[in-house]
Amino acid sequence: MQVNSLMTIEAKKKYEFLESISAIMDSHFKYFKLGYDLLSQLEPYIHQVLTYAQQSKEQSKIEQDRFAQRIQEFRTQSELDSQQASAKADPSDVGGNHVYRAIPRKNVEANSVSTADKEVTKQGYLLKRSASLRADWKRRFFVLDNHGSLYYYRNTGNKSAKSQHYYSGLGEHSSGVFGRFRTRHNRSASQGSLDCNMIDLRTSLIKLDAEDTDLRLCFRIISPQKTYTLQAENGADRMDWVNKITAAITIRLNSHFLQQSPARYLDKKNTSSGPATENLTLNQKEDYNQRLNVGDDVLTILREIPGNNTCAECNAPDPDWASLNLGVLMCIECSGVHRNLGVHISKVRSLTLDVKVWEPTILDLFRNLGNGYCNSVWEELLHHLDDDSEKGSTDTLASVSKPSSEDWFTLKEKYINGKYLEKALVVKDEREANSTASSRIWEAVQSRNIRDIYRLIVKADANIINTKFDDITDLDVYHHHHVDAPDEVKKRHDPNACQRIKNSNEARNCLQGCSLLHVACQSGDPILLELLLQFGADINMRDYHGRTPLHHCIASGNNAFAKVLLRRGARPSIEDGGGLSVLERAMEMGAITDEELFLLLAECQ
Incomplete structure (x- = not known):
């Protein structure tokens, strides 16, 4: 009897345990399935919230930067407004720099507005790294005006008796814009004057780093004469200085361009294709020109x-x-x-x-x-x-x-x-071969038809953007060769050995190996160049003679396009078939008069 009871208990253990486990699992399954069904209905809202959160995060970051910038401007303004006015002094020229005694801020602004219609765009203190062997940091006051001029001031320590008498008479009632400089040196035997130095932004570049990677909040102003390494108080202030100096450089470089007459400007714009500038009346031309200001x-x-x-x-x-x-x-x-x-x-x-x-x-x-x-x-x-x-x-x-x-x-x-x-709504002609599409886009680029190029890029294979002249021609129509000696091969690839280039003295006459971007650089149409770059054209593709689009720009004297390519990642260190880089080819043609181009080429070497 006891044995029978034990057997019954053992049998119950097997199925009761399985029943319990399966019941628990079923309960869990139903619970989580119900939760999934409920949350799946919220999926659209979740995506909306995530998108809104990301946009709010970006907007908040922008607002924080603006707020930090306003705080910095308020601090600078407070420091300047806290100083008292002092009498003006006549400037003198010392060693090529304009030297001023302390001048009241209000008088400076009134004088600058009345004489040159200038206004201060940004001003404040920055740490400037000296060019001495010690490379120590000194605090300087910088002023950027709306004409694109950047000045910085320092105390020169002039020991003339006249200066001592002049400043001693002012010490009791005013100290001017740069009074803090004089106040610091009141205990010395002599009083200093303010040395005003101007940085020529027309030939300068700005970089968001320092030569020493360990330094934070730094940026550099690189001019042909000198490199200025500056340090701001915080990230927002640094970005504000960089943005405003960059804008000032653009204003200085484009000042002559903006003063051109509307008719002259429009004549240049009408050389590029497209419906934007065709068949405009005189009033429309003036309106079109004004919109580009x-x-x-x-x-x-x-x-x-x-x-x-x-x-x-x-x-x-x-x-x-x-x-x-x-x-x-x-x-x-x-x-x-x-x-x-x-x-x-x-x-x-x-x-x-x-x-x-x-x-x-x-x-x-x-x-x-x-x-x-x-x-x-x-x-x-x-x-x-x-x-x-x-x-x-x-x-x-x-x-x-x-x-x-x-x-x-x-x-x-x-x-x-x-x-x-997936390009699910794009109409594609399945009967059109790749060679036909390549020929059509080549013709569109040569005729500078922006809309046709756009349509062909969208409809065709992604690689069509890098179509080469060889893809639309079956034979080597420019360079017939049967000798395979290494010296002969190297000589053939030298652009100076190409008869077509020699006879015409133009790189565009030899198209073998050229890409669409090469042709765009030869066309002189900035819209065409921008379209191909936006769609990812290979900026460093080489033609038969090893020349990149940058080589073609330099050879044709198109410095504006060359600078665009350099800013977009073109490598000037690439050597052509003759073993010369872009900089060497440019120097071979004569002196480089465009200082900005020279700096870009030299930096990227």
Whole structure:
């Protein structure tokens, strides 16, 4: 009997344990499944909140930087306003520098405005690294005016009796703008004067670092005469100085350009292709020229382009974000999706925050495109719903329909991914071979047809942007050779040995191995160059003679394009078939008169 009871207990243990385990697992499964069902309904809201949080984070960072900048400006203003006014003194010229005695701030500003219409853009203290062997740091007062002039002041320690008498008479009632300099030296046997030094920004570059990587909050102003290493009090102050000095350099360099007459300026602009500058009346030409002046409202300019008054993806009104390479404007919500595509697909920038991006060339590129034209390429299938030839694509259209501004974020994300990643709405001619597309884009680049180039890049394979002349020609029409000796091969690749270049003295006459970017550099059209660079053209591709697009710019004397390529990552150290770098080729042609170009070439060597 006892044995039977034990056997019954053992049997119950087996199935009761399994029943308990399975019941527990079933309960857990139902619990988590219910939670999943509830949370899945919140998925669109979660994505919206994440996007809003990211945008709020960026906006908060911008506001913090602005707040820190205002605090710094307030501190500087307080220090200056706390000083009392002193009488003006006549400036004298000492050793090439303008030397001033302390001058009251109000008198300085009144005098500068009345004589030269100048205003102080930024002023404050920076630490300046001396050029002596000790390389010690000294505090200097810097002033940047709206004419792009940068000054800094220091005490010279002049021991003249006249200075002593002059300052002793002022010590009791005023100390002026730079009174703190005199106050510090009141105990010495003599009084010092203020040495005012001006940095010529027209031939200067600015870099966000120091030669010593351990130094923080530093930036450098590099001029042909000297390199100034400066240190700010905080990151916001450093960025403010860098941005305003960069703007001042641009103003100084473009001062002559901005003073040109509208008719002369428009004659230059009309050389580039596209509908932006064709068939304009005199009033329209003047209006077009005025829009390119510094301080123009980028929002107003870009929204006047056809289709740019609404978002390219969801038709939301008043878009304030843009994709530089795609040429479209979008709302802030769709810009978050574009960011997730990656910069190789879409380079997203703000129309209001990223003010340094919107150069005249970028604005001209957008004028030639616009949401209307770009969507006619990217959404061509949507415009052919009633076309019988497109009936086979109705399934694709049903799965990818254009959302509205009121739709969920997930719907917009699905549409944008299908539009740009899968190119689901782009009409592709399957019968067109790659060689045909290469020939057509080559012809479009040579004719500088911006819209045709854009359409061919979108519709064709990604590698079409790096199409070479050899891809559209079957034979070596320029260099027939049958000798394989190393010396002969090297000689053939030397551009100086090319008969076509020799006979015409122009690099453009030998196109073998040239890419679309080479041709764009030869064309002199900045909009064409910008379009190819935005779509990722290989900036260092070499032709048959080993020349990069930068070599072609230098050979043709197009310094403006050469500087654009250098700022975008072109390597001047690459040697051509003759074994010479870009700098060596430039020096071979004579003295480099463009100092900025010389500095860029020398730095990148």
